[in-house]
Amino acid sequence: MNLVISPARICAFTAAMSLLHVNAAWAAEAALSGDLGIGASWSQSQIRGERERTSAMPYLDLEYGPAFARVDTFGVKVLPVAYGHIEVVGQYRHDGYKAANLGKRQDSLPFGMGTLQITPIGAFDVRVYHDFGKSAGTLWQARYLAELSLGRVTLYPEIGAEYQSRRYTRYYYGTTEADAATLARNYQPGSAVNVFAGLLIDTRITQHWYTHLYVRRTVVGDSVADSPLVRGKGRNTALLAAGYRF
Template identity: 25%
Template sequence: MIIKNNLLIAAALFASSSAMASDFSIGAGALFNESPYKGYNENTIAVPLISYEGDNFYLRQTTGGWVLWKDSKNEISLTASWMPLYFDPDDNDDPQMKRLDERKASAFLGGAYYRHESWGSLKFAVSGDAMDESGGMMGEISYFHPIRLARLTLIPSAGVFYSDESYNDYYYGVSGSESRRSGLDEYTAGDSWTPYVGLVAKYQLTQSLFLNASAMYTVLPDDVKNSPMIDRDDSFALMTGLTWRF
């Protein structure tokens, strides 16, 4: 079961929901994800849904954080994230894409700052590739605002991801040797800003059982969509699932 792209988007989709969770919750769901890579069809896979909110530590799906300072309006933390974005040519249906090199998943270390106000919350985050697969850096600026209606909580969000040249070129660039093998044009990607909008819905079925749904739409930046590996201009992810809160 593979999500070819965009795990960056899927992780943010889940994290906006998990950031509002209480204590510890665990569950399972299904994720539908459109891959912008050529040779991949839409993918629907099973995913675990896990979150924990403590005084000094949190786990928000693929991101863990150690809280350095926190009050009613601010939170500063060191973060460690697993970014399972990768490209496996053996799983691709396109004959040219099959001749490209593998792109591996990696772990990222960094920091995050949340600012909570009555009108919503802001998030600022930055991290770097700790395993040096891409050698790149990523950042995020986002806004989300919980709207609570009896048993239903809605969390609309909007934001932008920053990916530097090293990150983009590793996942979307085509080297000279790859170009000669595959017939795809050689390509070097620069840095980029990727805007997105999302919506999380959480419905309380019982005191402990919750129904979750999350959707996120992303517009791919020029340095991504101009790659010969890419055949679309946008990306969409949808998650549904059940979680049990302890």
């Protein structure tokens, strides 16, 4: 008999087991901390025929007991480990698109596990997701953040990488039959590793009010960049927000 354990089953099992720990942790740690505000995001599109995206968004960098929100990542801390916790996490990516003359792709629904380790030499963030959306692919993410305080301004430079499985890249960057007919080219990419560097600038305005400016440059892997759906290897994103710090 063959026993196959899929990433989806692992995520579901981990989420169920985490419920055994959450109630006690909530009672012991229930206190709101972090930043709550509003902002605007801007991003270049990698997809040919799609415009740049600019949108208003809530700015959430909060913790309440074991629950947390970190801008685009939401989850629950499950088990203390070293300088952080094992976490059950979900992510909002807004990676779907509807470009001219191309088939529509739906947003992914990533859910998985991770850990944020805040050490004396910086923060290490590692996550693995299964996409419960259309691609059914897998994402691995790793990044490092440093901290530099300059009076009222604090800088957080980051570097990182994301692995995208073949299922994920084929859904978002591979051609459908209709795409291939339009572009006169069929393309089915393999897995990809994208690297990025970013900078978060936090500025204290008053005792509780802060502004947040975040910029990131991403360079995609060759299997993504070679897709006829994609224009160029580089992609820039930015976020500007103001928030109240609890």
